[in-house]
Amino acid sequence: MKRLSACIIYIVLSLPVCLAQTTYTAPVYQELPLGAIKPEGWLRNQLLIMRKGTSGHLDEIYAKVKDDNGWLGGKGDGWEETPYWLDGALPLAYLLDDKTLQEKVLRYVHWTLAHQRPSGYFGPITKAEREQQQTIDPAHANAGEDWWPKMVMLKVLQQYYSATGDTYVIRFMSNYFRYQLAALKTAPLGKWTQWAEARGPENMLTVLWLYNITHDAFLLDLAAHLETQSFPWSSWMGNRDWVISTTTFRDNNLWMNRHAVNVAMGIKAPAVNYQRTGDTNYLRSLRTGWHDLMTVHGLPMGIFSGDEDLNGNLPTQGVELCAVVEAMFSLENIIATTGAVPYMDALERIAFNALPTQTTDDYNAKQYFQVANQVQISRGVFEFSLPFNREMCNVLGMRSGYTCCLANMHQGWTKFAQHLWYASPEGGLAALAYGPCSLHVKAGKDSTPVTIHETTSYPFEDVIHFSLAASKTVSFPLQLRIPAWCKEAVILLNSQPLQRAAGGQLVTLDRSWKNGDKLALQLPMExxxxxxxxxxxxxxxxxxxxxxxxxxxxxxxxxxxxxxxxxxxxxxxxxxxxxxxxxxxxxxxxxxxxxxxxxxxxxxxxxxxxxxxxxxxxxxxxxxxxxxxxxxxxxxxxxxxxxxxxxxxxxxxxxxxxxxxxxxxxxxxxx
Structure with missing residues (x-):
């Protein structure tokens, strides 16, 4: 199959038009191609540390990913941990233009793409295929294996497409989703594990992403079908009974609906369903659910407790690293769908507080659970809802606690870097989170190549500088987020006052931009x-x-x-x-x-x-x-x-x- 060489992709920043007669509602913002945003300064250094550490070498040092891997046709790991690693390592490879790391991760991507079954099914060779030469098709879907790890690999393939433009991914996903729509009748999401039921929004997310490209009506049918077989996160978040129930018992009854990583993935469900249906009741459920979750279980560093279950708001409670990075990913998608400032503020609070403390400087060790008031890191059972008799959930180790976090932690910084900027309607740009980076896109109605250098020590300083370079004057709307914590922001253009704005809103600067224009955003911090x-x-x-x-x-x-x-x-x-x-x-x-x-x-x-x-x-x-x-x-x-x-x-x-x-x-x- 044809492969496109790795490169920075330049696109026209305009939102797609929905061609089907449906209630589907396109996101307010579109993600930029992977590689259009290049982290710089301290943020780039963080990614370089990850590249040198486990993010760049997990396939060499961790047996599950290294040995006879199922995602390379072997008999080894064929479940979540290899796709988890790729979900962070692949964007890292393209953000850094690291050809060596690209070659490593693309081994798994290319094997997966090349070994799709004629029916559309994909993934590691199953036991039934290997031992009984069983053909997997919708009539024999029970011979397949768990839906859940495929949801993660679909996210990896989506990012691969974003970085390379390889259209084979579109055909691959279309074939798989046609298979899935038929197969779910005999092999529902919960056939193998509850993880797929709990994490159905991940599946729906990639289905709607593909619909945004192909407008194939069957994809909306599939998304609706997946919703019926998934945990009802949207209704739970909207009716408040669920949050109340998470404060009561700590037993095996319904524990999957209070498992913090499931919750971190599930919080995007109302936004996904709003995109699928256009029903604004889902947005109300999202607001209610996020408010209640953070009121009952919120911790100062911006994340809710989850050690492993949701466990209240005492500062002695912990939170799993997987919950941190998955909550960030959910917020990044909620931001695109809703365009609402509170979720942008929430993303930064997690990224700049909860995320960096839970790994060692070299990114070779992590904590399974961090604690807000953490006066020692040591072996013990502490106040965790899942205390482990091994007493290893709080220490900093490569394999301490469950190793899902070892594989999954890499997506936190990489995806945050990818979502500093979004595309907005009419060829516009939106800076919705802040950090040092450069942006390379085509903007405006004439698709003019534009480069914006964002220079700042934010979040430690309160000024963000934007320098624009373009071959000619170009008109497009530029949106800047004013965080709710800022009483009044000051915007200067070429050192001259341009506008003041109160916090908690987006400011749109719709104007003609000239080569060399310099914009400064001052966000006074109190x-x-x-x-x-x-x-x-x-x-x-x-x-x-x-x-x-x-x-x-x-x-x-x-x-x-x-x-x-x-x-x-x-x-x-x-x-x-x-x-x-x-x-x-x-x-x-x-x-x-x-x-x-x-x-x-x-x-x-x-x-x-x-x-x-x-x-x-x-x-x-x-x-x-x-x-x-x-x-x-x-x-x-x-x-x-x-x-x-x-x-x-x-x-x-x-x-x-x-x-x-x-x-x-x-x-x-x-x-």
Missing amino acids: ITTSTWGRNSRAVERGPLVYALRLQEKWGKEHDAVEGDYFSVYPEGAWNYALQKAGVDKPGEQLHFSVVKPVDDSFVWNLAHAPVKITAPAKQLPDWKVANGVAYQPVTDREGIYKGKVDSAVHEITLVPYGCTKVRVVAFPVVR
């Missing part, structure tokens, strides 16, 4: 505090949440089953409470300062923390670790801790949460 579980308070500035800076004592150990791992303990006191005066008037009592500039070598750790906030605090002598957990002190209705408090006032230093491994982020309050 220190604020927010309230979390047990009346605890967190300190924020812009999209960053700040945590107590603690010196870290690392120790390397070895487990016979799960290999090498790291424990981390704090050095010095951690049991501080914020003073009420600082909580009530953070702009007066708390002080922000820049420690060092952010350069291209930035790493999310204490040594590179570029900014800090100092705050007055007092120690709580009775706040101690019990069984590895810093149980949150109880407060009264005013949110004031009533136990013993030392009289001395200390100035504590807070740094970005993402730069910490051990920390306090949700503080008690004292007078």
Whole structure:
């Protein structure tokens, strides 16, 4: 089959017109081709670290991906972990223009494309095929294997198409989806495992992506059929009973509907169904479900608890790394579908806080569960809803906990980099998340090649610079997101004031752009505090949440089953409470300062923390670790801790949460 060489794809930025007479509603924004956005500065360095670490070498160091792999025709792993790895490694290869990594990941892609069965079925050679020479077609769909890992591989193939334009992917997916529509009658989503039922929105997402290209009506029928066989996330999120039920029992009854990774994937279901039907009730369900989820289970770093089940809003609860990256991916798709600013803000909060803290600097080890108030990283059962008698869920290791996160963690930064920009109607562009990058597209009605360099140390600084290069003057609308945390943004064009805008909205600059135009977006950041579980308070500035800076004592150990791992303990006191005066008037009592500039070598750790906030605090002598957990002190209705408090006032230093491994982020309050 013909293959296109890897290159940056330039496209005309116009939304497709739906040709079928349906209620299908195209997304507000379209994703740009993989490679059109090139990360720069600290973001590129993060990807280079991943390329050097497990993201670029998992197929060499991890037996499931390395040995006799099913996605290369072997008898080894044919389930989720190999597609998980590809789902992050393939975009990494194209974002970095890394030909060596491209060759590695394309082995799996090309094998998958070349070995589709005549019926449209695809995937590793099944036991029935290997041992009984069974032909898999809709009449013999039971001889196939689980639908779930194929959903992940479809996402990989979608990204491959986005990077290369290989039209064989379109034919491949069309054939598979025709097979699936027929096969689901005898082999429904839940035939092999509940994972496929729980994660049906992933399947629907790629079906609708293909419909956006081909407009084949059967694809809408398939999407509707998949919805009937999937967990009803949309109705759950809209009626509130589901969120209430997740707060009650912790047993094997219906645990799949509160499993945090399932939830992270499921939150996109209302947006997917809105796209499928045009029914705005789905958007209301999305708003209700996200609000309720974060109210009942939300943690300061922007993600909901899930260790593995949803587990409330106490700062002692953990969250699985897979839930972090899957929630980000869901939000990236929700943003495209709805164009709603709150989900853009939510994406950045997770990306700049929850994501970076859960891996080591070299991206070779990860935590299965991170904890908000994490005063030690060690073996133990802690307060997790799935505690594991192996006691390895909290340590930093390559194989500690379940290895799904080892394979799946790579999509977090790569897909975030892909979704800094989107295409908007009328050949426009939309900057909906911010980070250093360059953008290479064709824009405007005349499809003029345009390059935009986005230069910034955001989220650590509050100014984002855009420099435009074009061969001629070009007219197109440029949209900029003004985060809700920003009271008033200032936009300058060529150093001259252009516009002011309140937070929580999108600003559209529809004008003729000239070669050399320079745009500056100023997003003044103020220190604020927010309230979390047990009346605890967190300190924020812009999209960053700040945590107590603690010196870290690392120790390397070895487990016979799960290999090498790291424990981390704090050095010095951690049991501080914020003073009420600082909580009530953070702009007066708390002080922000820049420690060092952010350069291209930035790493999310204490040594590179570029900014800090100092705050007055007092120690709580009775706040101690019990069984590895810093149980949150109880407060009264005013949110004031009533136990013993030392009289001395200390100035504590807070740094970005993402730069910490051990920390306090949700503080008690004292007078």
